[in-house]
Amino acid sequence: MNAFFSQEVPLSWYLLLSAVLFSLGVVGFLIKRNLITIFMSIELMLNGVNLSFVTFAHQWHAVKGQIFVFFVMMVAAAEAAVGLAIIIAVFRARATLAVDRIDRMKL
């Protein structure tokens, strides 16, 4: 049981997972055609980067990395509120969420 608990995971695996999550977010941003799903892909990218921050905070035993993630979360919350409000405004003006048909900045 002791050997079972002492198993360790290289931090590079966490960093690789974070890179893969970020790339999946970018791919989602490129292939999705729905405004809300594109926005969710951006959140996925933010989460991937946050995992990197926490991993490096663990590596260097630094608290500031974790605090940066806290700030990223707060900014993401503000961004989600404003972004979804913009999506609602766009939907009101166009009655669609397909990005192919939202091709003008003017409402």
Place this chain on the structure above:
Amino acid sequence: MHLILFLVFAGFCLVGAINLLLQSHPINSALSLIVVMVSLAVLYLLLGAEFLAAAQVIVYAGAIMVLFTFVIMLLNASREERTLGSRAALRVGFPSVVAILAIIATVILHTQGLGVARLSDGITSTEELSAVLFTKLLLPFEVTSVLILIAILGAVALAGHDARDPQGIRERTGGK
């Protein structure tokens, strides 16, 4: 134990992220994103960030994703139409993503001196975190609170009732 927990929840993360891309209905994508965020909270806990794990569940999986699902249901978002997308995305986007991922992976795998994570590493207590947050980083913290206040005002101004267009959404969507 750490290895098993990491593999299980990293697997959940990847499956959720890939499922987000494959699903054509936004609500299914939103639910798989919640899976990703909760699994990430467990990974944060494995790395000893207990406060962030709690904040991840409360802020991301809770508040932000509830907002997303709420908007999806409010707008009655339908199944996504599949189109080919732009040619630039196909020719430049995907090769760039693959190239960036390959470069990052190579750099990570060749980096010397990266440590290991164990369950016995101990956790960063919230006390330790707040001691730095409320002394050295007090100004950024206060600026963030102003930012959130502005975001609330902006969200209300953008999504609120438009006085110039009293008919609003009802008319254009056919009374849905």
